[in-house]
Amino acid sequence: MARAKGSGLPELRATGGGRVRMEDVAAVAGVSVATVSRAFGKPDSVSPELRRRVLESAERLGFRPSVLAGSLASARARIVGVVVPSLLTSFFGMTLEALAGRLGPAGYQMMVGHHEYDLEREEALVAASLDWSPAAIVVTGATHSRATLSALARAECPVVEMWEISERPIDAAVGFSNREAGRAVARHLIAGGRRRLAFVGGAMARDLRAAARGQGFVEAALEAGLPEPRVEVLEERSSTAGGIAAFARLMDADEPPEAIAFSNDFLALGALFEAQRRGVRIPEDVALAGYGDLEFAANSTPTLTTVRPPHRAIGTAVADHLLRRFEDPGAGGEIIDLGFELVARASG
């Protein structure tokens, strides 16, 4: 792969093999590589005339800076590693879209990984992300393995934990209190006159935020002087099938609950399906509440009472926080509580 070296003649390079480098652009524009680099990186530090010439030459040659080389030289890659539990739910999808929506235009790419609520896999993903010297790393939740924690603490970039807020985050946290969300649902159901409550949680052993909601739910019931709610723990996460099974078990008990809260709207949807089959009236016979405020919750028959987490807002806030810190490396982490919203509808 022959290539003209040194102060080349300002000719167009032959088509074909070999990538176009800054050196080539510099030669054609009649400037140094530093100027070309500046014209792209900090346009204001280059005179309008030269900037024009550089950009024009670059355009003519079809030059695209190698972000790999740029990252290595500047010791910072415009990558943000994002680690979420799953790519299947619209929850994290919303957050990712909001995140990418702000990060993309700012020139940052997302490197995404998912771990199915497995802390060991999270560990591997965090390590893999860190290997790229990312500009920042975003993880989900406030609970991590020892190794993840120390890797994150050692990281030379901003670290944000999202979807849950803890008192002492590693660096920054953006989310809301899942426990409070659980309490809010219980209080709402209790205010509706229900006394025998139940909670159905999907994969709470691994999904610690669902577990936190369940915990808050039970707490609030006890504080209100009600009998301890029955808690059904499902193996799977968020499936209508799980909701159907749990609903059936609960309603077939000697003393069926008067209200059931689910850790996910899909679970509640399953209960709606099963209630319809059984002729159980919602909310007359039993009140139902979900979590997530997925699109169908507002349109089901009956419409579903649920909790709306700040999915998009989390993504936007994380992005804004990071962009601010990229601009001002002096800025530190912060805790941003975005809250949640209880959406009372017909089901309970």
Next chain:
Amino acid sequence: MARAKGSGLPELRATGGGRVRMEDVAAVAGVSVATVSRAFGKPDSVSPELRRRVLESAERLGFRPSVLAGSLASARARIVGVVVPSLLTSFFGMTLEALAGRLGPAGYQMMVGHHEYDLEREEALVAASLDWSPAAIVVTGATHSRATLSALARAECPVVEMWEISERPIDAAVGFSNREAGRAVARHLIAGGRRRLAFVGGAMARDLRAAARGQGFVEAALEAGLPEPRVEVLEERSSTAGGIAAFARLMDADEPPEAIAFSNDFLALGALFEAQRRGVRIPEDVALAGYGDLEFAANSTPTLTTVRPPHRAIGTAVADHLLRRFEDPGAGGEIIDLGFELVARASG
């Protein structure tokens, strides 16, 4: 940030500032950087003894190779750029999870971007991906802008188009025929004795695969000698709200259809909700069919007839195809038709 240079003493480096480089590991292990590089990159080319020493020293120092530097030096980054329309539906989520599930263990990271079915945004995402010199790039669908097409054609890496198969893909294609899927639904409904058909499509102007299904649906109806199906095009994609509105419009018409196919299960779910409200019996009064075989389709009341696309299989097949080509750079693109499955249930 002081750092010992030259042939250092084989001491442990001081804690704190500065990253551990191969040079440090080499010094401690008493070998050259080349050997350290080989010990990590091609372990078989290093004697067992030295390999052990290198790995041990690396471990002791907490050394992690800079993949940025490695990528630059070898001119290939272990990144796969993946561009999907959306991160909100489990369709692409499934594919992404399957893809990451195979690519991750092989040492490749996914760089994900979404474009909301906007070909211009796809163009930008493809360009941004290419800037990283990825090992491969995966895009969704077979239709792209001129610029995207030429950028992809010029790319020095495998390019795979997924979720649709075309006769002449840019390089490789993994998916199924959306048009055939539409035809299959129509044939199924017709076989059930329905003659007045309708199709409800979400955002078909942009979601070209949904449009292809609609086209196939209409074609099959005409071929069967039926009157041309009414086609309702919705602005939004896949919402129960849209399904409700379309169902209402269709059923309020002078001659309501005997069967309705939707471009998405959520649309059909909305119709189910609305039918329940109106007391319209499914499938007695009107048959309903969806697309996607989302989890709830098997559990709704009534259960939903739908088409199951090979979401996971697409991800796995794309990953396998790529991994094969990474091993054997001589291998070329291929067209992999994974088919789809019509799942007949109670709704139609």
Next chain:
DNA sequence: ATGAAAGCGCTAACAT
């Protein structure tokens, strides 16, 4: 099997 040395393509001091 191992080492020496030359880059990979760019950024960032440091000069001018």
Next chain:
DNA sequence: ATGTTAGCGCTTTCAT
């Protein structure tokens, strides 16, 4: 404002 010159931390010939 622009150019010169070191690297960034690896991989990879090419020797030995």
